[in-house]
Amino acid sequence: MNVLTEVAVEKKLNPMTKESNIKMRGKDVTVHYGEKQALFAVNLDIPERQVTALIGPSGCGKSTFLRCLNRMNDTIDSARVGGNITLDGEDIYDPKIDVVELRARVGMVFQKPNPFPKSIYENVAYGPRIHGLTRNKAELDEVVESSLKKAALWSEVKDRLQESGTGLSGGQQQRLCIARAIAVSPEVILMDEPCSALDPIATAKVEELIDELRANYTIIIVTHSMQQAARVSQRTAMFHLGYLVEEGATDKMFTNPDDKRTQDYITGRFG
Ligand SMILES: Nc1ncnc2c1ncn2[C@@H]1O[C@H](COP(=O)(O)OP(=O)(O)OP(=O)(O)O)[C@@H](O)[C@H]1O
Numbered sequence: 139m140n141v142l143t144e145v146a147v148e149k150k151l152n153p154m155t156k157e158s159n160i161k162m163r164g165k166d167v168t169v170h171y172g173e174k175q176a177l178f179a180v181n182l183d184i185p186e187r188q189v190t191a192l193i194g195p196s197g198c199g200k201s202t203f204l205r206c207l208n209r210m211n212d213t214i215d216s217a218r219v220g221g222n223i224t225l226d227g228e229d230i231y232d233p234k235i236d237v238v239e240l241r242a243r244v245g246m247v248f249q250k251p252n253p254f255p256k257s258i259y260e261n262v263a264y265g266p267r268i269h270g271l272t273r274n275k276a277e278l279d280e281v282v283e284s285s286l287k288k289a290a291l292w293s294e295v296k297d298r299l300q301e302s303g304t305g306l307s308g309g310q311q312q313r314l315c316i317a318r319a320i321a322v323s324p325e326v327i328l329m330d331e332p333c334s335a336l337d338p339i340a341t342a343k344v345e346e347l348i349d350e351l352r353a354n355y356t357i358i359i360v361t362h363s364m365q366q367a368a369r370v371s372q373r374t375a376m377f378h379l380g381y382l383v384e385e386g387a388t389d390k391m392f393t394n395p396d397d398k399r400t401q402d403y404i405t406g407r408f409g
Pocket residue numbers: 171176194195196197198199200201202203214216
């Protein structure tokens with residue numbers, strides 16, 4: 139048994155998701171960039187309070203799909219999204235949807251830590267302030283503290299909240315970005331290769347944090363690391379050339395996938 143299989147087998151088997159546990163659902167999702175089609179009729183259910191990993195070779199459409207989930211593709215002029223995506227059963231592409239509000243409910247953490255060039259405190263306080271989530275300074279202080287605690291960063295920064303966020307280490311910056319996402323009380327957190335710029339120790343901390351966060355949030359993570367997908371996720375979806383090849387419980391995907399392309403990818407035969 140290789141390390142990957144051992145990790146996967148050790149983890150508890152996850153019961154199949156019930157309809158009531160579906161937080162987000164993509165139905166026949168297509169994306170075009172100009173003439174080029176990047177996603178083909180993707181159907182994927184995202185269960186609540188679990189971590190879903192999106193895997194697959196470079197350029198297969200993982201980030202494109204992730205960006206559909208909080209309408210970040212709206213910011214790319216050439217992108218056209220088709221099909222249907224729901225959050226708690228509500229169509230997020232309905233013209234009535236307030237996109238700013240949607241992105242507070244479905245937060246995002248990017249590949250490269252991108253704190254604002256402002257103090258650690260201001261990085262976290264920014265969202266609650268613009269969304270009017272707190273009534274006074276004391277409440278804002280509380281949100282900043284609890285978000286930094288949830289992001290496992292508080293003990294490292296509590297005495298330097300007024301220092302610049304950009305002065306932190308890469309791993310700390312990424313946890314600051316997670317705190318910033320948490321501060322507006324999201325329901326879903328999208329993570330696009332959140333550890334790819336981090337060293338192994340910082341990566342381990344962020345992975346541990348992801349595992350803790352799933353008690354309260356639905357998490358979808360794009361990762362190139364099979365070990366990471368096996369360690370942090372309960373569900374895995376495998377993409378290839380714009381198609382969703384298969385999805386299922388992570389344990390099964392890494393031990394007994396149905397599709398040869400998944401088998402080839404997880405064993406390093408391509409990608
Ligand atoms: N802004 C864009 N404009 C045009 N084409 C794009 C754009 N973003 C992505 N694409 C194309 O869409 C396809 C899917 O890209 P995407 O970034 O979603 O893949 P990915 O699986 O996340 O890749 P990687 O693992 O390398 O990040 C690729 O062919 C890519 O070149």
